[in-house]
Amino acid sequence: MSYxxxxxxxxxxxFLHSFLASLNIxxxxxxxxxxxxxxxxLLYSVFALFHLMVILIYAAGIPQSLLFDKSPFLTYxxxxxxAFGTIVLVxxxxxxxxxxxxxxxxHDDLEDQGNLVSKGVHSYIRHPIYAGLILIxxxxxxxxxxxxxxxHLALLLVYLPFGIYFEEKKLISIxxxxxxxxxxxxxxxxxxxxxxxx
Numbered sequence: 001m002s003y004x005x006x007x008x009x010x011x012x013x014x015f016l017h018s019f020l021a022s023l024n025i026x027x028x029x030x031x032x033x034x035x036x037x038x039x040x041x042l043l044y045s046v047f048a049l050f051h052l053m054v055i056l057i058y059a060a061g062i063p064q065s066l067l068f069d070k071s072p073f074l075t076y077x078x079x080x081x082x083a084f085g086t087i088v089l090v091x092x093x094x095x096x097x098x099x100x101x102x103x104x105x106x107h108d109d110l111e112d113q114g115n116l117v118s119k120g121v122h123s124y125i126r127h128p129i130y131a132g133l134i135l136i137x138x139x140x141x142x143x144x145x146x147x148x149x150x151x152h153l154a155l156l157l158v159y160l161p162f163g164i165y166f167e168e169k170k171l172i173s174i175x176x177x178x179x180x181x182x183x184x185x186x187x188x189x190x191x192x193x194x195x196x197x198x
Contacts, residue, residue: 002062003151009055010155016051018166020044023173026110037110041103059148067145078143085135091121092128116175118182124191126182127167130160131189164188 019025021044030037095117099105121128137156141149171179 003147006055006059006062006148006151007155009051009058010151010159013048013051013055014155014159014163017048018163021170022166023110023170030108030110038106038108039103041100041109042106043103045102059152062148064146064148067147067150070145074142074145078139078141081139081142082136083139085132085137085139087132088121088128088135089132092132094120095122113174116171116178116182118186123186126186126188127164130164134160134189160189 026040029040033040093101096114097105100107100109100112100114125131133156134153137149137153141153168179168183175182
């Protein structure tokens, strides 16, 4: 039952992530909030962080048993995976305003959507934040091979095809042909093509 609740919490988290990021929902919320919409991104970030903390605290309270024995090699791989994932995630924010991304800098993200970012790590993969999260979650699973760690990783991997689909649908509506061209030139999560020349 504990694991079912954990799964439900993650499903709810990911559903709300895509739902609250959709342009139609944002427009409706802007209609209700009016000028105060400039705080929407910050409110969403606080809500998402709170929801994430609830998930992690709940997971920490579930009795654990190792799925396989820990070893120095797997621990090392776990650290390396999580560290590399963190680097990818941080580098993905190089050409994006961190303050705007988190909402600390109030703005109307329906009006001020910025330019299509295709530099840096974005020239190798379209979704470096997701790629970084996969590496972090996978590294954590190798470091702490518990069922809860596996649930965290598995639910992320199940969500990503849906999350990427809805996010790219939104990006196409914002950037049009430029994003469609970018889609064709740059892979989604795994950099199997040569670096895109901006």
